[in-house]
Amino acid sequence: MRTAVILLGLLALAAVPGSLLPQRNVASDPNAVLQFTQDNPTLAPWLDRLGLFEVYASPWFAAIYILLLVSMTGCVIPRCLRLWRAVRADPPPAPSSFVRLSERREVHAAQCPSEALRAIAADLKSRGFRVRTTGGEVRAERGYARELGNLLFHLSLLVLLAGIALGRLFGFEGRVALVEGAGFSNVVSQYDEFSPRALTDVEGLEPFSFTLNDFEASFETADEKRGEPRQFRAELEYRPDDGSTSKAVEVEPNHPLDVNETKVFLTGHGYAPKVTVRDGRGDVVFTGPVIFLPNDASYASDGVVKAPDARPTELGFEGFFLPTAAVGDRGPYSAFPDALNPQLFLTAFTGDLGMSDGPPQSVYTLVKDDLQQVRADGRPFAKALSVGDTMRLPNGEGSLTFDGVARFANFQIAYDPGKEVSLVAAALLLLGVTTSLLIRRRRVWVRVVASGPDGTRLEAGALPLTRRGGITGEIDAVLTAVSDEREKSSDRPDTERAAGPEKE
């Protein structure tokens, strides 16, 4: 048990840094580790070497819980065996003297000794005791379920580990952002981000597809909590793979789409301004919605527009989108999350976007190595656009028109084949721990002290085998089965009762 205490303490301690430092594959913000590394260039590599950005997947964290489970198994299996023997064996004989038992009573019964003991034995049996009557004494014990619960609890931890392992080996998690009108099929190439596990069947993902027809968001308009989100709903046209007709489904927070255990969750949303970019020749080189990533609760969003096909020079735009634009002391801001007065604030770049060669780049940022910012009157050229407005680059290199606003939704798609196992383990765990903590195991002995023509004098004693004793009432109740006087004789003052005995 000491090992268990120490290891449990270590486990708690080891879990702390992961909640304070940014974590890979954990945090809601996938760039958190990168950001932290940039902010702490000397410290970060060391933390990384120690696995502190992946605490819960690190070898030392695993070492602690594996040691714990091994030591637990080593402790619990022998207990199983002992319990098995205890359940099959008779309750042990009474101690020679009851004086040292925490509970002791004497009572006078009208019956003869054997009848009195038989009555007591029957009563104890009806109370769920295992009872054995031999040579003038009744031996009884109950509360084995406590041990059983304890074993169940500890062993279910192993089942839980198995459930977790199943998910960690065969499951996957992926994310995709879809603009209204866009479609998705469940194959790896369609994900923005896909994290398979070691044994995930990447080629065999559940086949289905859907289109995001519409995304609805509503926000509180009343004063005090103005702008707080009230409802999000993604309306999908879902197409199963079996060729049956498509059907409309709604996905909301806490209401995922479930396709044979592959679940599609709505985890976020934002705006995708619709723009049309024309190049220096007047040709349309880009048109459509562009996802801008929200960066606060009022959905002020950042994003870029790239037009690599523009000629004579490629065009890039960078800026922010405000769904309800307002101007404050520190410049424009978004006053409300809904698109009541959408405005797009952009600056422009010309040159080489670096998309034809070089490493793959994020669609949310411009690689500015070979780009020049367009300037006008000696300052960066910038424009605020309302829907319908066009910004024309000063030297005729192109233009961008703000056509309208669409929304996009973030979906998280997850598959975890170990989920049911974990759920069963959790249920057993709860059952086990509740049983083991609430049931009290105890022994009761009753024996004949003296007998005569007017009846039998019985002595009863009880021994709690768990710390939470409190079985005083029980022994009284047992004796009422035979008592003709309801007389109590205890060598302990009444005041002590509530204290209950304490097992060492």
Add this chain to the structure above:
Amino acid sequence: MTLPSMETLAQLSDNLVYSAIAVYALAMLAYAALSARRPEAHRQQPAAAPAVEATIGARADPGSRRSVGAPGEEARDATGPAPHTDASVNAVDRLSAIAAALTILGFLLHLSGVVARGFAAGRAPWGNMYEFAVVAALAAAAAFLVFLRREPVRALGVWITAIVVLTLGLSVTVLYTPAGALVPVLNSYWLVIHVAAAITAGGVFTIGAVAILLYRLRLRAERRGPAHTGYAGRLPAASTLNRVAHTANLFAFPIWTFAVIAGAIWAENSWGRYWGWDPKETWAFITWVLYAAYLHAEATAGWRGTKASWFALLGYAAFVFNFFGVNMWISGLHSYAGI
């Protein structure tokens, strides 16, 4: 329900919470007066008597069960010889009854406030930090009242009522959020269950934590010798306090376990994974593991008592940090309207 009546209900809820604070404060004064009495006050509490092993703290000689000898006499020695008159006993009884009655009254006002809030918002009234704190204080008060019926916990009264008053005071000032609807992620019945269980466990853990602190205080005094005076001298025996703490933590542990499981089910429903080491989840785990360590330590010879109590205190600290600290200082997926 029409809008004006909702506003009236919300207003009523606020007023009830304010009244509850006032009544709890009076209860606290009554308990404080009780705590300041001479030790015969505790004679009325049955479990204060067996101090045989109390003087040697948690390390009771295995051979010396309490039933041996005449613990009653020794107990009185240990807590200081206190000639008690009927009058003083009566006064203590009366004060004790007043304190309990005030606590119950405060609790009823508090409960009505929470219920009114629920009707005002049209949902379970634990959806933002203000409501969490108010309901957590309610759970602590309820747990105390339940324990008061069965265990010698009167000495905890002054601290529990103080914690409740403090939490409610913070709630109505710093954390206050007007009644309203929920942000969409929180709109799930698993969340309602999860939070209710977590808060209930928290209330019972609070009893455990206060009992453990008093236990440590009392134990220190007992180790210095039997003739101790002062506040610690007027507390119930250390063994009694430790037993109360153990009972409280024992009851709260399965509830907390259930809360964590319900939270995992909700997370699966909401984010597609039942466990993601989000800071809130991590601290729930840390709390759970620390209390498991405590229960193990309490069952380990040589660790029971003082050493074990550290784990319970750390567990409670982790719980409180999760409740307040994580919401305020660490960003994660758990979004709480209002703060």
